[in-house]
Amino acid sequence: MTERDRSGSGGGARDDSIEIIQREMTAFARRARATAARMHPELSLVSFTLLGHLEYQGGCRATDLAAHYTLDKSTISRQAGALEKAGLVERRLDPADHRVHVLHLTERGHEVLAQVGAARRVAFQERLAEWSGPDLAQFAGYLLRYNAAAEREVEAE
Amino acid sequence: MTERDRSGSGGGARDDSIEIIQREMTAFARRARATAARMHPELSLVSFTLLGHLEYQGGCRATDLAAHYTLDKSTISRQAGALEKAGLVERRLDPADHRVHVLHLTERGHEVLAQVGAARRVAFQERLAEWSGPDLAQFAGYLLRYNAAAEREVEAE
DNA sequence: TTCCTTATGTTGTACTCTACAACCATCTAG
């Protein structure tokens, strides 16, 4: 790239990198759902994420999930309904506030999550098998940094 | 499994990095469509990608798009139909093979793609504004490397 | 040539994910 810094901070090399980042993130996003569905048809990308959140948090309210994932409460309600019907979560009425349904993983929910999580982990490990430790660490760091910025945008609305 | 064995090449630090990569890529994928829809409602992530491909390739067949993006031909057919109805692409009957419809961007297609592409570019540039040039370049390189590996998996099926 | 097979697309159908709006139940402030 011979074009250097036209105008201060916005150089050509920067633009090239940003273009690539944009394109590759997009390509990944486009592929992700289908890949997830192919790997474990019993748990969509969203369901997996929600279950993971429930496990990490040890149960939470539908509203919190909706806020955290920028999803409509109706979407969460239906996802939770499906997961409940599948026997992976249960809704417990909050004794302190009867409007609230606290979602908890069932035993089976923990199992399925662990199993699907293991499958995903294996897939990522294979995909990243040739990477050096420092490269992995740095890539992970970049992704954290990127997503933190993206998250702030959503919150700023 | 929270305890890892640290035998041979599979160290704990590696696993931690891979865990983060997995989680963050997933988080990004979950958010991408909605973000794209919010930024430019007139062109979904998929439509944008397809138009971009057409521009880059200078027109191609529906089958090629389906193969390249691992989408069903019916999906491509309908996406193409919608884009045609929106006046962004046209289907030209291939004179050499009357089964084939070659998809081309219209003038308006080029315009809309350029406009949406610019909006996306700005969004990414803002999101990445604080990054140093070398960090951008390295992040871009990691993403290319990652997606290349993911792509090989799909092809291997 | 005629027939069988393959390749390209389109259409019918169905399912998931999602949003928005209307609604009900419950809580909290005044």
Added chain:
DNA sequence: CTAGATGGTTGTAGAGTACAACATAAGGAA
């Protein structure tokens, strides 16, 4: 106790996708 806020569910609708059935066109084989 009433008003408004909060948490959730349900009705409705639209996008995106897949799979199966089909129509049409090529390309060979007999």
